[in-house]
Amino acid sequence: MTNSSAFRLDEAIAVLNRTPAALDALLRGLPDTWTHRNEGGTTWSAFDIVGHLIFADRTDWLPRLHRILENGETRPFDPFDRQGQVKASAGKSLNQLLDEFAVLRRKSVAELRSLHLHPSDLERRGKHPALGPVTVSELLSTWAAHDLNHLHQLSRVMAYQYRTFVGPFAAYLGVMHCEGHSAP
Amino acid sequence: MTNSSAFRLDEAIAVLNRTPAALDALLRGLPDTWTHRNEGGTTWSAFDIVGHLIFADRTDWLPRLHRILENGETRPFDPFDRQGQVKASAGKSLNQLLDEFAVLRRKSVAELRSLHLHPSDLERRGKHPALGPVTVSELLSTWAAHDLNHLHQLSRVMAYQYRTFVGPFAAYLGVMHCEGHSAP
Numbered sequence: 001m002t003n004s005s006a007f008r009l010d011e012a013i014a015v016l017n018r019t020p021a022a023l024d025a026l027l028r029g030l031p032d033t034w035t036h037r038n039e040g041g042t043t044w045s046a047f048d049i050v051g052h053l054i055f056a057d058r059t060d061w062l063p064r065l066h067r068i069l070e071n072g073e074t075r076p077f078d079p080f081d082r083q084g085q086v087k088a089s090a091g092k093s094l095n096q097l098l099d100e101f102a103v104l105r106r107k108s109v110a111e112l113r114s115l116h117l118h119p120s121d122l123e124r125r126g127k128h129p130a131l132g133p134v135t136v137s138e139l140l141s142t143w144a145a146h147d148l149n150h151l152h153q154l155s156r157v158m159a160y161q162y163r164t165f166v167g168p169f170a171a172y173l174g175v176m177h178c179e180g181h182s183a184p
Numbered sequence: 185m186t187n188s189s190a191f192r193l194d195e196a197i198a199v200l201n202r203t204p205a206a207l208d209a210l211l212r213g214l215p216d217t218w219t220h221r222n223e224g225g226t227t228w229s230a231f232d233i234v235g236h237l238i239f240a241d242r243t244d245w246l247p248r249l250h251r252i253l254e255n256g257e258t259r260p261f262d263p264f265d266r267q268g269q270v271k272a273s274a275g276k277s278l279n280q281l282l283d284e285f286a287v288l289r290r291k292s293v294a295e296l297r298s299l300h301l302h303p304s305d306l307e308r309r310g311k312h313p314a315l316g317p318v319t320v321s322e323l324l325s326t327w328a329a330h331d332l333n334h335l336h337q338l339s340r341v342m343a344y345q346y347r348t349f350v351g352p353f354a355a356y357l358g359v360m361h362c363e364g365h366s367a368p
Binding site for chain 1: 189191192194195198199202203205206207208209210211213214215217218312315316318319321322323325326328329330332333335336337339340342343346349350351352353355356357358359360362364
């Protein structure tokens with residue numbers, strides 16, 4: 001089944017609602033080997049990724065939605081700080097971040113629902129500081145896809161910790177050959 | 185923190201134990217848009233991936249471990265059927281598969297623990313039909329990495345469903361540019 005369809009807010013929310021529990025089930029209580037190691041240099045660990053998701057819920061998605069609803073394309077979004085979680089997560093445990101994300105996301109989704117966006121609202125346009133014009137539906141679908149993007153990254157960062165242990169099996173593990181594909 | 189260390193069975197088990205609940209939290213109750221669509225052609229949906237994880241627990245990991253412990257390199261592993269889940273999952277719902285995976289994985293890990301593998305057992309060698317000699321620790325670390333490999337795939341397959349909806353934001357979503365990297 002690959003037929004596409006129109007963007008549906010309830011389908012995006014179905015993912016947004018599930019991400020905190022999925023990360024909790026995957027990460028809570030795991031040894032630091034899995035949660036605090038990265039892919040080298042300044043790349044992110046699982047801990048960093050959860051912090052980033054929290055930071056984005058706080059400073060990116062809903063603030064940008066409000067910006068569109070209030071200012072349209074006349075006032076661009078504030079730029080997002082991609083390292084913002086470093087300070088925000090400092091001194092916290094992973095379990096604290098998982099708790100924080102669960103509470104925050106519930107609040108975020110409740111606020112999103114409370115806006116009672118009309119289908120025509122989904123077509124309203126704002127202005128991204130780098131990407132130019134974007135619609136509400138592009139912003140909200142990206143919110144859900146961004147969760148999946150970081151689940152994709154997280155599974156890769158974790159798998160990376162076993163890259164030497166798996167020996168010749170690495171040939172069959174696509175995740176070991178993924179380099180992230182992110183724009184710089 | 186990127187320092188590597190030796191393979192530890194308890195760390196692999198920590199991941200194996202968590203995968204079913206993580207998939208359950210992510211997938212149960214999601215609209216079919218997310219769970220039954222694939223990346224086109226004969227690629228896999230989330231439903232197919234959960235079926236594959238079940239099929240691999242049944243026919244691959246523990247049977248291969250036993251083969252090494254009983255036959256060493258003298259008798260290669262049986263080849264794994266990469267489409268084996270198609271028949272095994274037919275007629276089942278995703279919720280049934282999630283339930284089945286949770287029960288099966290609990291059983292698999294209990295069986296693995298009951299073998300009381302000694303550190304020296306981890307160095308024992310078997311023979312993979314295509315890859316040649318592999319050790320117990322390579323097999324078991326691959327079991328855990330294989331869960332992560334398919335979580336990586338699953339998040340990509342789900343994100344793919346939103347590839348047009350996200351518009352220009354695709355530039356910032358590495359997952360939209362991942363092509364899987366699997367060996368053919």
